[in-house]
Structures are given as C-alpha cells and as structure tokens.
Amino acid sequence: MTKETTKFIEVMAIVNCHGILREILTGVNVLRRAGANAQFIGSVNVSAINLGIMIGTSAGGLLIDHVGL
Numbered sequence: 001m002t003k004e005t006t007k008f009i010e011v012m013a014i015v016n017c018h019g020i021l022r023e024i025l026t027g028v029n030v031l032r033r034a035g036a037n038a039q040f041i042g043s044v045n046v047s048a049i050n051l052g053i054m055i056g057t058s059a060g061g062l063l064i065d066h067v068g069l
Contacts, residue, residue, distance in 0.1 A: 027045065034041040 031038045
C-alpha cells in the first residue's frame with residue numbers, strides 16, 4: 001500500500017466515524033426530547049430506514065435490468 005493510499009484510508013475512517021457519531025447523537029437527542037412518545041418516534045425512524053432500503057434496492061434492480069451487470 002502506498003503512503004497516499006494509507007493517508008486516504010485514514011482520512012475516510014475519520015470522516016465516517018464523525019458521520020456515524022453525529023447520527024447516533026442526533027438519534028439519542030431526538031429520542032430524549034420525544035419523552036413519552038419515544039417508542040413511536042423510534043418506530044418512525046425504523047420505518048424511514050426500511051423505506052430507504054426499499055427505494056435503494058428497487059432503483060438498483062431497475063438499473064441492473066436496464067443497463068445490465
């Protein structure tokens with residue numbers, strides 16, 4: 001591995017860890033503010049994630065059907 005590749009991997013790891021930490025802290029903050037509705041807000045969050053997975057896989061499937069792999 002070259003020095004540039006190693007540096008790139010290190011920078012990407014830092015950026016990804018920052019993004020993951022930000023999302024976790026945002027989720028905790030939202031659930032803390034939700035109070036008694038925390039379970040409902042958590043289920044909405046999971047539903048949004050599942051919707052994103054569904055849209056992504058559908059778009060990927062259509063792309064593979066039209067362009068090929």
